[in-house]
Amino acid sequence: MTGKRADxxxxxxxxxxxxxxxxxxxxxxxxxxxxxxxxxVATPEGFAADPALVHEFYNARRRALPxxxxxxxxxxxxxxxxxxxxRGGKLTLITQNVDDLHERGGSQHILHMHGELLKxxxxxxxxxxxxxxxxxxxxACERCKQAxxxxxxxxxxxxxxxxxxxxxxxxxxxxxxxxxxTSGSVYPAAGFVAEARALGVPAMELNLEPSENAHLxxxxxxxxxxxxxxxxxxxxxx
Ligand code: OAD
Numbered sequence: 001m002t003g004k005r006a007d008x009x010x011x012x013x014x015x016x017x018x019x020x021x022x023x024x025x026x027x028x029x030x031x032x033x034x035x036x037x038x039x040x041v042a043t044p045e046g047f048a049a050d051p052a053l054v055h056e057f058y059n060a061r062r063r064a065l066p067x068x069x070x071x072x073x074x075x076x077x078x079x080x081x082x083x084x085x086x087r088g089g090k091l092t093l094i095t096q097n098v099d100d101l102h103e104r105g106g107s108q109h110i111l112h113m114h115g116e117l118l119k120x121x122x123x124x125x126x127x128x129x130x131x132x133x134x135x136x137x138x139x140a141c142e143r144c145k146q147a148x149x150x151x152x153x154x155x156x157x158x159x160x161x162x163x164x165x166x167x168x169x170x171x172x173x174x175x176x177x178x179x180x181x182t183s184g185s186v187y188p189a190a191g192f193v194a195e196a197r198a199l200g201v202p203a204m205e206l207n208l209e210p211s212e213n214a215h216l217x218x219x220x221x222x223x224x225x226x227x228x229x230x231x232x233x234x235x236x237x238x
Contacts, residue, residue, distance in 0.1 A: 006176035006236060007089030011077065012192050014096045016181020016208055020071045020226040023064075025101055027145075027183050051137055051151075053181045058152040059134045062117050065099060065184055073180070073225035074105025074162050076233040083237040092170035094163065096182060096189050111163040113189060119153035119181055122146070161188060171196050177203040181225050185210035193217060206232060 015025040025031045040046040041057040081091040093110050095102055098117040102110045120157040121128045122141035131144050140147040155161050171177055177196035184190040193216045196203045206228050214220060221228050 004175065005238075007084060007087065008174050009080070009084065009089070009176045009178060009236070010092045010094065010170045010174040010192075010196070011079075011080075011178045011180060012094045012096070012182060012189055013102070013180045014189075014226065016183075017073050017077075017214025017225045017229075018068075018071075018097055018099055018101050019181065019208075020073070020224055021101055023068055023097075023101070025181075025183075027185060032173070033066060038157060038198050041174045042154075043158055044156055045158075047151065047156070054152075055135045055137070058117065058154065061098070062134070065117065065132070068099070068101065070101045070105030073229035074101050074107070074228040078106030078108075080233045080236060081109070083233075085223075092167075092174070093111045094167050094170075094189075094192075096186070098171075111166055113155070113161040113163050113167065115152070115154035115162065117152065117154065120150050121153045123149035123151060125149075164188060167192065168195065171201065172199055174201050178206065178219070179211070179213075180206045180229060182207070182211065184213035 010066060015023065019025050026033045036057065041054050047054045063098055079091060084091045093107055094113055095110055096114045100118055118131055118132055119128055120135055122144060124146045125141060125144035127143035129143055135150050135152060137148050139150045141150060171192060177193060179193060190213060193203045193213050197216055202218045203216065204219040205211060205214055206221050206225065208224060209222055
């Protein structure tokens with residue numbers, strides 16, 4: 001890393017940051033996409049073809065949340081947010097994860113670019129509801145009271161990820177971009193490192209193993225997030 005102190009940091013996290021909490025990653029051996037066809041459970045077309053299958057896929061993941069806890073990496077990132085703020089800096093935490101482990105780890109401001117498991121949305125009226133309830137075609141929307149339109153508030157392949165403008169602004173103003181626990185396979189998130197580098201922002205990868213974009217980073221550290229993120233945060237906070 002450069003010797004310059006980083007006060008304004010943008011972090012992108014992926015499923016690897018939650019792996020040690022017991023949440024499955026997607027593309028690792030035994031990952032989610034080794035068991036499910038993403039076209040069936042994570043596309044608008046899949047939902048239209050078999051909504052009950054898609055509801056059950058996300059209901060199962062929602063049901064699993066109370067059984068998992070934030071790990072040392074989530075907690076360290078919350079400490080980083082507090083520490084940077086205390087010295088007049090800022091952390092922008094962008095996550096591709098739909099779990100709530102950053103929230104429960106203590107992070108205050110999180111941009112969930114792929115949505116959130118604990119929210120649902122109504123196709124009839126557009127209402128977004130915070131709820132851990134099981135979704136089904138029979139469930140009525142809390143606002144418009146109509147059934148049949150509820151879907152998980154997650155971003156599917158073919159849909160536009162959320163908070164992209166905020167992410168681009170944050171990267172443009174950052175003095176360090178850091179990618180943690182993501183394989184760099186899914187765009188636009190996988191393109192953030194190139195955006196950062198094009199703007200002269202140094203970029204660091206913290207991952208179990210080199211990602212597909214590893215060559216684009218100015219600094220890399222490899223190991224389990226729960227082991228490598230806390231010491232890195234300590235270094236940053238000095
Ligand atoms: P992937 O499964 O593609 O990548 C997980 C990454 O985490 C890999 O590079 C692993 O090496 C790394 N990893 C595994 N265990 C780790 C650990 N203990 N510590 C640190 N790193 C670890 O998952 P994502 O990159 O999150 O999108 O996938 C991105 C998107 O693809 C997801 O948000 C999801 C998926 O399809 C949608 O569903 C729209």
